[in-house]
Amino acid sequence: MSGPGAVFRETSAEPRTEAVPFSHLSLELGHLYMEDFAEGPDRLRRHFAAVRPWADAARAAVGPLPAGRRPRISTCFLIDDYFSRLSTPAELIPPLLAAAAEAGLTVDYLARESGCAAPAPLPGRPAPRDRVEPAEAVLHRLVESPPPGGNGFRPPVSRTGWLTNGRRTPTRRTSAALDADGAVWTPPSETGARGHSVFMDVELWNGPEDTRVWSCAFLASVWQLVRLGLLRQDGRAVLTPVPWDDRDFPADWDALPAVVRLNPLAAPFTAYATCSVLPARFLPVEHAVRVVLDQVHVEAEALRQVAERSAQEGTPVPAGVVDRTSYVFPPGL
Template structure:
């Protein structure tokens, strides 16, 4: 019969094709001390100061939230951040605005570790982050639908269930019109809370991404699960002593570390404090993130790191988000 034939399954692959998933350090909690818009800087910054006065009432709660699930006697790692809207309304300059926010926060004993600019979550250098997030959405096909509504990639609309069916396909002169049926939330809740979200609009100057979508990118960035070819897309830029903030928002890095002794920007969980007027936007953010698929390599890496610290980490991305909505 001769010698035994050995069959070797040899695969050749370029090393560049096997991408390494970058690892990043994590705080236990990332606390966002608000979004800031042009209207917050009028009237002698009174509204800006009022916001921080309301937020300061919650400072003592942060350590308890960050410590949840940690081993006894372990000190939680907490970092703070805020975002400035330079996407929908450009106002002032980084050199003017950021120190004003820092000063208003310091009046109430608050230290701001990081500042981010909203436009960078639409596009960061040559990576269109908003589009990348849309590409990761896995939309659950509603039951009993005919496909008459355009797909998400064409319509720009995302829902959390089944919309009210249209009756455009009903024959003319139908003696008995089809009965109306309500929209229905996915998951078969006892009573539906249906939401339909516009993710972008096409305007003369081009596509404009919705605030809710940019906020979803921002949350994923804070949670450390946003990657491009395995690499973290936005890295905080440490503002060294003597370095001046630029006079143009486009020259400001996506995320700037203002406090040199700050804990890591990325965190296992996020806490966002904001005015009640933003509650609908955050409902939309949670709906978007509920349909995002995080790459398994990234998700597994975060889960493994959390487990090594004894940190309980929810499987669902949206369960890692917490909020405090503060009335006026």
């Protein structure tokens, strides 16, 4: 085709969206801080003993699948090496895996929370020039939901670092005489609230841009998108697991890939849905995660791949990304 209406485009201008394998469920067996590990092996044993019955229930909830097929379920564990590093992988990971095995659980994939911010290069390799920083990638995909009646006075999330699920209380007002209703205060309101609002304003980071510290809630949002297989950068999958097999763990966290596959027979890391068994202290964090996920623009091709493949298996997924996540907060965990 030629002429004034013709459009010529290089193939490289439309990067192919890399496909990833999918389990039916990504089951997170925990997310602990360094201070939790500092309490010793008994703390880890108590954790996994409490997680075990809920993990069994989450597995049972997946099936049965069409045609009698067995569900593909992979397990993962997230270690916080971003906010503190009180120990090393060599000291911390073996007791963790031993405590899980004692409770009858297998950790298929181990992830570092700092990898959700900016993964370190693989051991023995220089950092690539086009290294993907997952948190930055998600930040650029945020599309704030405009609250009803908003006037655009509040700066965008890219400048403030705050994301909300509704309309904030105004921070600048005219005199009461000029207000339409004569009020001196307007309450915040949740977009799409049912009867009453549950308003949340989520801090995504703090500090200056060049030394930005990401919040736990935002890194957990990245973690969910990675587990759901929906995060791409220039068409490439982000945080692909690296096989670790029986190698010794290093003495430096940055020498460990962001996500490692510990079980060579594990089902795929990415999954149609996620379930996280977490201590109750993470409940407000995960509420914030849902606020973030509701406002992330996911590449259409990545969504299409999941929809087509899950439909072919007879296990279609919800259209909303946030609806693909679930949680269990066991008492006493």
